Amino acid sequence: MQNHQFRLTSRPAGAVQRSDFSYGSEAVRALVEGEVLVQIKYVSLDPAMRGWMNASENSYMPPVGIGEVMRAIAAGKVIDSRNDGFAVGDHVTGLLGVQEYAISSGQGLFKVDAALAPLPLFLGTLGMTGMTAYFGLLDVGQPKEGDTVVVSGAAGAVGATVGQIAKIKGARVVGIAGGADKCRYLVEELGFDAAIDYKSEDVAAALKQHCPNGVNVFFDNVGGEILDAVLAKLAMGARVVICGAISQYNNLEAAKGPANYLQIMVKRATLRGVMVSDYYPRAKEAITDMAGWIRAGKLKTREDVVAGLESFPETFNKLFDGSNNGKLVLKVA
Amino acid sequence: MQNHQFRLTSRPAGAVQRSDFSYGSEAVRALVEGEVLVQIKYVSLDPAMRGWMNASENSYMPPVGIGEVMRAIAAGKVIDSRNDGFAVGDHVTGLLGVQEYAISSGQGLFKVDAALAPLPLFLGTLGMTGMTAYFGLLDVGQPKEGDTVVVSGAAGAVGATVGQIAKIKGARVVGIAGGADKCRYLVEELGFDAAIDYKSEDVAAALKQHCPNGVNVFFDNVGGEILDAVLAKLAMGARVVICGAISQYNNLEAAKGPANYLQIMVKRATLRGVMVSDYYPRAKEAITDMAGWIRAGKLKTREDVVAGLESFPETFNKLFDGSNNGKLVLKVA
Numbered sequence: 001m002q003n004h005q006f007r008l009t010s011r012p013a014g015a016v017q018r019s020d021f022s023y024g025s026e027a028v029r030a031l032v033e034g035e036v037l038v039q040i041k042y043v044s045l046d047p048a049m050r051g052w053m054n055a056s057e058n059s060y061m062p063p064v065g066i067g068e069v070m071r072a073i074a075a076g077k078v079i080d081s082r083n084d085g086f087a088v089g090d091h092v093t094g095l096l097g098v099q100e101y102a103i104s105s106g107q108g109l110f111k112v113d114a115a116l117a118p119l120p121l122f123l124g125t126l127g128m129t130g131m132t133a134y135f136g137l138l139d140v141g142q143p144k145e146g147d148t149v150v151v152s153g154a155a156g157a158v159g160a161t162v163g164q165i166a167k168i169k170g171a172r173v174v175g176i177a178g179g180a181d182k183c184r185y186l187v188e189e190l191g192f193d194a195a196i197d198y199k200s201e202d203v204a205a206a207l208k209q210h211c212p213n214g215v216n217v218f219f220d221n222v223g224g225e226i227l228d229a230v231l232a233k234l235a236m237g238a239r240v241v242i243c244g245a246i247s248q249y250n251n252l253e254a255a256k257g258p259a260n261y262l263q264i265m266v267k268r269a270t271l272r273g274v275m276v277s278d279y280y281p282r283a284k285e286a287i288t289d290m291a292g293w294i295r296a297g298k299l300k301t302r303e304d305v306v307a308g309l310e311s312f313p314e315t316f317n318k319l320f321d322g323s324n325n326g327k328l329v330l331k332v333a
Numbered sequence: 334m335q336n337h338q339f340r341l342t343s344r345p346a347g348a349v350q351r352s353d354f355s356y357g358s359e360a361v362r363a364l365v366e367g368e369v370l371v372q373i374k375y376v377s378l379d380p381a382m383r384g385w386m387n388a389s390e391n392s393y394m395p396p397v398g399i400g401e402v403m404r405a406i407a408a409g410k411v412i413d414s415r416n417d418g419f420a421v422g423d424h425v426t427g428l429l430g431v432q433e434y435a436i437s438s439g440q441g442l443f444k445v446d447a448a449l450a451p452l453p454l455f456l457g458t459l460g461m462t463g464m465t466a467y468f469g470l471l472d473v474g475q476p477k478e479g480d481t482v483v484v485s486g487a488a489g490a491v492g493a494t495v496g497q498i499a500k501i502k503g504a505r506v507v508g509i510a511g512g513a514d515k516c517r518y519l520v521e522e523l524g525f526d527a528a529i530d531y532k533s534e535d536v537a538a539a540l541k542q543h544c545p546n547g548v549n550v551f552f553d554n555v556g557g558e559i560l561d562a563v564l565a566k567l568a569m570g571a572r573v574v575i576c577g578a579i580s581q582y583n584n585l586e587a588a589k590g591p592a593n594y595l596q597i598m599v600k601r602a603t604l605r606g607v608m609v610s611d612y613y614p615r616a617k618e619a620i621t622d623m624a625g626w627i628r629a630g631k632l633k634t635r636e637d638v639v640a641g642l643e644s645f646p647e648t649f650n651k652l653f654d655g656s657n658n659g660k661l662v663l664k665v666a
Binding site (some may be wrong): 244245 | 391392393468511556565575576577578588589590591592593594595596597598599601602603604605606609611
C-alpha cells in the first residue's frame, strides 16, 4: 500500500510554494503493538500551519522538521489496529499530517461519531476550529448581553463561529471581512448586526459608525492594521482576544506590532490569547453546545472542500488571499 | 500678587522646546466661595505630561488646550481659603499646574501631613508615583514568591519602587536601565538581583542569562524594543503590566507596537495597563504600606529636585534623555 505525502523540504519565505515541499510516496509499514493505521479522508488547512513551517524557537509547538511530513489535523477511518482503544471502522481526528495514511500511537487521536455529522464538520465547527471560537469568545472574551463584539476574519471558519455564538449570547456583533460577498453572507445569512469590508471601507470610520459605544470584546484573527483600528475604539474594560494574526504570517519582515497598544492601559482593557489545546479537557462542553445550536438552526457552518491531496500548497494559500469560503478542507481522493 | 506660569502655546513635535510654551505672569484673582488658593512649592515632572501635550482624542484625559496653563501634579500650601474643607496652612497635592499659585475648587485636592515626610515625597513614593508602582505591581502584576519580576525604566521613580516592592514580596527582581551607574544603584543600593544596561548590553541575551526560567511579571515603563525583548522571554502564564512607553512619547512617527505580541497567546499571558486614578479609593492602603516600608528601611526613595520654575522645559526633558536620578521634581523658588 503506497502512501502519498507532502514533506517540508525548505522553510517558506512569505507565501508557501510547491517547491517548499516534496510530494512523493512510500510503502506503508506494518504496525507494531499499540499502533493504529488511519486512512485519511480529509485534511484540515489552518492558518496556524504557516507558523509551524517557520524555525521559531518561541512557538507553542516545535517547528516541523525539514524532511518531515507536513503537520496537519486530519480526519479518517481506522483500517488496521493493534491498539485496544481503536477498532477497524472507527472514525478519528488528530494531528495525522498531509498524507493518505497515518500510523498513530493512539495518543492525541480522538474518536468521532460519523453518524452525527459529516466528517469535515469534525475538522471545523465540531473540531479545533469550533473549540477555538467557543472558548476564545466565552472563556477569554466573556461577552455580556448587550455588549458590542467585533470579530476580524469574520467570514473565516473561526470568525463566523465566534460571531454566531456572540449573537446566541445576546451581543451586538460586527464582523470585519474582505469583500462585499463575504460581508453580505455575514449579515444576511449568519445574522451579524453589521459587517465592515476592509477592502473597500475605511475600517476606523466604519467602526465608529457601527460601534457608537465602543468595542467591548474584540476577537482578532488578523492582526496588523485591523488590530490597531479596533484598539483605537475599545470601550472601557474591553477584552481583546488574540487568536491569530493571519495578516502577518507570510510577512518577510518582522511582524507589525499594534502601535495603539497603549489603549489597553487607557481603556482598562485586557489582552489575552486563546490556545485551543488548553481546553481539550473541556471539549465535550463545547461540542455538546455547538451540536445543539447546529441542530436548532442557530449556528450555521460552511465547509470549503477542495478535492485532491496533491493540490495542498496552492489550496493552502487560499487561506491567505481570502479566497476560501468557510472552513478549508482538503478531500483526499 | 503675581503668578508666574507656563502656558502651552503649540503642540510639541518630538522633545518639548521652550518655544512650545509661554512663560509669563498675571495677577492672582480674588477667590469666590468654595475656592482655595495654593502657593505651589514643588511641581512633579512625569512622563505622562508629554502625552497631555498631544492633540489625541483617545487618551484618558483631554489634552491640555492651547493657551492653557500646563497641567502637572504639584504640592503646596494653602494661603487663602473660602472652602470649609481646607484651612490656611494645610499642605496639599493635586493637578495644580506648572505655576506659582493655583486656585482650586477643592475637587481633586488632597491634604498631606507635611510632618510625616518632606513635601516632595508626596509627589513621589507617597504620591501618584508610588501608588502607580504599588497597585500596578501588586494588583495587576500579582507577583508570587519566587517569581521573576522584570521592570524597565528601573532607575526611574516608578521603576525603582516597583522593584523594591517586588523584593519585599519575595520575588527575584531584574531591572533594565540605561548606564552603568544606574545599574550599580539598582543592585548595590536597592537590592535588585540583577540589572541590565540597555545602553551597553544585548538585552535579549542578558534576559536569557538573568531569567533562566522566563519572566513571570514584566512591569513596562518603556515600550519599544525593550518590550519586544521581554515578550520573547515570558514564562507560561506571565502578567505584563503596561504603565507607559517613555521610549515612544517623543516619537515623530507613529509609536512602535510590540511585534512579539503573539507571545501573549503562546505563553498564555495577560497584558493589562495600570491607571493610578482607578486606585484613588484605595490610596490609604498603599500609603500606609509604603510609609511603613520607608520607616523600616526596606523601601528607599530618591528625589531629583531641580530649583527654579523657569527651567521647566529643559528640566522636563531630563525624563527622556535618562539624565534624572529618581523622582524628578521642580522646586518653585
